[in-house]
Amino acid sequence: MNGLGKSWRRHRMAYLFLTPALVVLAILVFYPLVKGILLSMTDMNQYNMGTKFLKASYHFIGLGNYRTILTSPEFWQITKQTIIWTFVNVFFHFSIGLFLALLLNRQFRGRTVYRILLLVPWAVPSFVSAFAWKWMFNYDYGFINLALTKLGLQPIPWLSHPTWAMVAVILTNVWLGIPFMMVTMLGGLQSIPKDLYEAAVVDGANRWQQFWRITLPLLRSVALTATLLGVIWTFNMFNIIFLVTGGGPVHSTEILVTYSYLQAFGEWKFGMASAYGVIILSFLVVFSSVYYRALHQEEKVF
Amino acid sequence: MKTNNAFTWKRLWGTHVILILASLISIFPLLWIISTSFKPAAEVFDSQIHFIPVTPTLGNYRVLFTMKHNIFFNWLGNSALIAVSTTLLGLFLATTAAYALSRFRFPGHRASLFTFLLIQMFPGALLIVPLYQLMRAYGLLNSWFGLVLAYATTALPFCVWMLKGFFDTIPLEIEEAARVDGLSPFGSFYRIVLPLSLPGLAVTAFYSFITAWNEFMYAMTFMSKEKLYTLPVGMGTFVNQFQSDWQYLAAGAVMITIPVIVFFFFAQRYLVSGLTAGGTKG
Numbered sequence: 001m002n003g004l005g006k007s008w009r010r011h012r013m014a015y016l017f018l019t020p021a022l023v024v025l026a027i028l029v030f031y032p033l034v035k036g037i038l039l040s041m042t043d044m045n046q047y048n049m050g051t052k053f054l055k056a057s058y059h060f061i062g063l064g065n066y067r068t069i070l071t072s073p074e075f076w077q078i079t080k081q082t083i084i085w086t087f088v089n090v091f092f093h094f095s096i097g098l099f100l101a102l103l104l105n106r107q108f109r110g111r112t113v114y115r116i117l118l119l120v121p122w123a124v125p126s127f128v129s130a131f132a133w134k135w136m137f138n139y140d141y142g143f144i145n146l147a148l149t150k151l152g153l154q155p156i157p158w159l160s161h162p163t164w165a166m167v168a169v170i171l172t173n174v175w176l177g178i179p180f181m182m183v184t185m186l187g188g189l190q191s192i193p194k195d196l197y198e199a200a201v202v203d204g205a206n207r208w209q210q211f212w213r214i215t216l217p218l219l220r221s222v223a224l225t226a227t228l229l230g231v232i233w234t235f236n237m238f239n240i241i242f243l244v245t246g247g248g249p250v251h252s253t254e255i256l257v258t259y260s261y262l263q264a265f266g267e268w269k270f271g272m273a274s275a276y277g278v279i280i281l282s283f284l285v286v287f288s289s290v291y292y293r294a295l296h297q298e299e300k301v302f
Numbered sequence: 303m304k305t306n307n308a309f310t311w312k313r314l315w316g317t318h319v320i321l322i323l324a325s326l327i328s329i330f331p332l333l334w335i336i337s338t339s340f341k342p343a344a345e346v347f348d349s350q351i352h353f354i355p356v357t358p359t360l361g362n363y364r365v366l367f368t369m370k371h372n373i374f375f376n377w378l379g380n381s382a383l384i385a386v387s388t389t390l391l392g393l394f395l396a397t398t399a400a401y402a403l404s405r406f407r408f409p410g411h412r413a414s415l416f417t418f419l420l421i422q423m424f425p426g427a428l429l430i431v432p433l434y435q436l437m438r439a440y441g442l443l444n445s446w447f448g449l450v451l452a453y454a455t456t457a458l459p460f461c462v463w464m465l466k467g468f469f470d471t472i473p474l475e476i477e478e479a480a481r482v483d484g485l486s487p488f489g490s491f492y493r494i495v496l497p498l499s500l501p502g503l504a505v506t507a508f509y510s511f512i513t514a515w516n517e518f519m520y521a522m523t524f525m526s527k528e529k530l531y532t533l534p535v536g537m538g539t540f541v542n543q544f545q546s547d548w549q550y551l552a553a554g555a556v557m558i559t560i561p562v563i564v565f566f567f568f569a570q571r572y573l574v575s576g577l578t579a580g581g582t583k584g
Binding site: 022033136138141179232235238239265274278281284 | 314317318320321324325327328329331332334335338346347348349350351394395396398399401402403405406408409411414417421422423424425426427428429430431432433434435436451452454455458462487491512515516518519523534537538548551552555558559562563566567570
């Protein structure tokens with residue numbers, strides 16, 4: 001107790017400065033998080049959640065929601081879709097983002113202009129981007145099909161065919177996510193000391209060798225962090241799917257977050273939706289820790 | 303000079319071709335929306351491609367501005383009020399927390415830093431149900447204050463990490479000198495650190511504003527009265543009401559995007575340097 005009091009006096013200033021943010025986080029993040037975990041073990045829905053005049057009457061049902069979810073074929077189908085969605089997106093974000101960053105890292109006139117233009121997808125509200133792409137994917141009058149017809153090709157049923165719909169939302173999100181990777185990689189590239197390359201040139205290394213022996217190894221930590229963030233963000237990306245396809249046709253583009261939202265505010269099954277939320281969070285926590293452990297293992301080896 | 307230019311062009315023409323193509327793909331959806339917003343219906347639903355409207359019109363904007371007792375301006379006002387409030391609250395929360403994390407070493411320092419990172423992982427889809435219940439219990443559904451709280455929290459982790467990076471670059475000696483001259487810790491924070499990190503503050507403000515201005519899921523869920531909608535939610539209902547009148551929607555989309563793009567062009571340099579400063583100085 002005494003130690004705590006002493007510690008408080010010594011660090012009073014730090015805690016004072018930190019308090020406003022922590023209070024807000026406690027109320028709006030940690031309390032809802034705990035509450036969400038508790039709700040996931042109830043049968044709460046729109047009828048039993050209670051109103052001003054009616055007492056809440058939902059019950060604790062233990063792991064009932066989890067059992068229902070884990071034994072339903074939809075869950076496994078949607079999990080599969082979520083994994084495909086996340087993997088394909090992050091793969092293209094990373095490869096194209098890195099490629100553009102390498103181009104922009106060279107010295108030439110006009111690269112600021114390119115950088116600004118390439119950042120545009122990041123600046124446009126994702127709501128507007130989703131709408132713009134949905135309009136371009138329109139079967140009869142969308143730009144893409146008009147252009148395909150002009151080239152003598154068949155129009156594509158972008159939003160009404162399950163596979164094409166997945167292609168459409170992934171195209172939209174790849175376009176949306178490249179700028180973040182590009183900027184992060186560019187930052188990483190610019191922090192690599194120039195004399196390393198000069199030394200390599202003296203030793204007779206060609207461009208390809210420089211890339212594999214200097215650029216990639218030194219970019220590693222930035223790239224790994226950005227990829228982890230990318231996986232988390234893509235896994236949780238709600239707007240694009242909800243606004244471009246709405247998860248359709250027949251749930252073929254649904255991912256776990258959109259399905260969880262549908263459970264809550266489409267079917268009004270709050271308990272079930274919370275269980276989905278907890279499952280999503282567990283996936284991400286397990287993935288992140290495995291990811292980090294694997295990195296540490298690797299570091300020990302080298 | 304001229305030969306020099308010709309020389310770099312010759313050496314880098316491949317780079318230029320790729321970057322020009324990439325830039326075109328990058329900006330095309332936005333340009334196409336802008337073009338659509340100035341087209342009359344006959345041209346929008348035409349099987350010919352018109353990059354530039356043949357008979358440009360402001361009619362779509364007129365429809366947008368005058369529908370249902372000018373409700374568009376209601377939505378615009380709501381969005382502006384919520385975004386500006388979020389910016390102010392976000393600045394206050396992020397600067398204070400980042401200052402504590404940058405300048406003091408205290409029990410719980412690493413844990414706090416880690417917490418701010420971890421929050422990134424919480425899906426909105428998990429928090430939205432309990433948040434909905436919480437806001438319902440305290441009468442914060444259909445209230446702009448509830449949304450501002452939710453948005454400021456969403457933007458907080460990123461802002462804190464980035465501002466900490468900025469504060470770390472300000473030499474401690476400046477502050478120590480000011481303390482000797484009799485300034486309190488609050489005084490040196492307010493008079494020295496904040497003015498010296500204006501670019502960082504600009505990025506924080508930009509990021510908070512954009513988070514609030516663009517958000518869709520919370521706003522759609524927490525605001526059920528049409529008059530209280532934010533711009534994205536209002537435009538979202540538009541899709542259902544007008545079915546396939548893409549030209550009106552395009553006009554609305556342009557209206558939502560303008561402030562963001564203007565902001566972005568001023569902030570983009572700081573945004574890029576801010577991201578790298580915050581990222582490398584963890």
